[in-house]
Amino acid sequence: MNTGSQFARLCWVGFLARFSYALARNPVLPLFALTLGAGPEAVGLAVGISTVTGILFKLPSGALSDVIGRRRTMLAGLVFFGLAPFAYLFITDYWQLVAVRFLHGFATAIYGPVAMAVVADIAGARKGELLSWFSSVGIIGGLLGAPVGGLMLSLTALPEGGYAPWAFPMVYAVCGLAGFSALLLGFRTLLREEQVAGGGFGERLGRFVSGIREVSSDRRVVAASAMEGVQNMSMGALEAFLPIYAVTVAGLSAFEAGLLWASQIVVTMLAKPLMGRVSDRAGRKPLIVTGLLCCAVSFAAVPWLAGFWALLAACLVFGLGEALVTSSSAAMVAELCKANQYGTAMGVFGTIFDVGHAAGPIVAGLLVASLGYAPAFAIISALLLVSVPWFVAATRDVRKGAAEGRNS
Structure with a gap:
């Protein structure tokens, strides 16, 4: 199978997997938790676990x-x-839902870093471009999952409120079918001979531990991953509080608030492949730095804007900044490591990414509650700005052409 055909199949696997996961998550998951008697804090736990x-x-x-x-x-x-989505069909109380959500989280925990490593393996000198295309296809799957899930629930809504007894089982059955389709296509694509280092259990365990130690101690890998984590923290904060600010402070409708968030995602999705190709040729660091600056400025501006078009402009700039950072950071991490450590590198990258994603709404919530929108957004933007000189200093010995897109 040639590289193009293999990459296309991997993209289809990624699309189906992300569609399935998004279908199970929002808005279906919070509503399912509510039907099981969960309060606001319990809903947050079910979503975040x-x-x-x-x-x-x-x-x-x-x-x-x-x-x-x-x-x-x-x-x-x-x-x-x-297989995990079918477990939702047997849930009868809240704690069963939490347990299934934790189990379902293994899907992205295992798949996420490894899929990126597989793409990096076949990308050669086009790491930035192909990793960005792969990510964008996954974003499309995630974008479709949420409205499809919401539409399915809307069609099963009861006149007196709530949903038909079979509404949630129907959604999670479709979720399972999409995920199972990804699994079947994955078998066809991935069941091939693969060169792996031999040795007994002790030797393999030693390589496992030494790989984690070597990659995690590389300040350049940690710095590049941290830039994605910091940017993702601001993205998580914007995801949580842009709709609330737009509706309760700026006076926009919920539909307009949804358009604002969708515009940011669409810009990121469309710009990432192009920015990935640019980073393959021009280098990773300039794009990461420029992207962080775009995110910082646009994020800080949000609380000072009130009209739909002004907020839309800020969201478009933020989406472009996200594309600049995310199209380059993963490729930079892959290029800083030996080829046989791509998986470990992407594991470090994904862990820091998740920490940022989890921290963003929590940190923003605490700051908004105590200080208000403008100071809270300014503090998070300042964190983005402060991270730039640290990143530049930590990666000062990264030469263009060595780990910025010129070599595979």
Whole structure:
């Protein structure tokens, strides 16, 4: 199978997997939790518990893939995509939902870093471009999952309120079918001979531990991953509080608030492949720095804007900044490591990414509650700005052409 055909199949696997996962998450999951009697705090736990799985297991999953093989590890992640959704059909109380969400989190915890490593393996000198295309296809799947899930619930809504008894089982059955389709296509794509280092259990365990130690101690890998984490923290904060600000402060409708968030995602999705190609040629660091500056300025501006078009402009700039950072950071991490450590590197990257994603809404919530929107957004923007000189200093010995897109 040539590289183009293999990459196309990987993209289809990624699309189906992300569609399935998004279908299970929002807005279906919070509404399902409410029907089980969950309060606001309990809903938050049900939504966030799968991120905890990622924080705990992305790094060891990525490192394990370097030892036993990336393709078989990726298939293990796809097994969770394909089978875990059917567990929702048997849920009868809230704590069962929390347990299933934690279990479902293994899907992205295992699949996420390993899939990126598989793409990096076949990308050669086009790491930035192909990793960005792969990410954008996954974003499309995630974008479709949420409205499809919402539409399915809307069609089953009862006149007196609530939903038909079979509404949530129907959604999660479709979720399971999409995930199982990703698993079947994954088997066809990934069940091939793969070169992995031999040795007994002790030797493989030693490589597993040394790989984690070597990658995690590389300040350049940590710095590049941290830029994605910091940017993702601001993105999580914007995701949580842009709709609330737009409706309660700026006086916009919920529909307009949704358009604002959708515009940011669409710009990121469309710009990432192009920015990835640019970073392959011009280098990773300039794009990461420029992207962080775009995110910082546009994020800080949000509380000072009131009209729809002004907020839309800020969201478009933020989306472009996100594309600049995310199209380059993962590729830079891959290029800073040996090829046989891509999985570990992406595990470190994914763990820091998840920490930022989980921290963003929490930090923003505490700051907004105590200080208000303008100071809260300014503090988070300042964190983005402060991270830039640290990143530049930490990666000062990264030469263009060595780890910025010129070599594979």
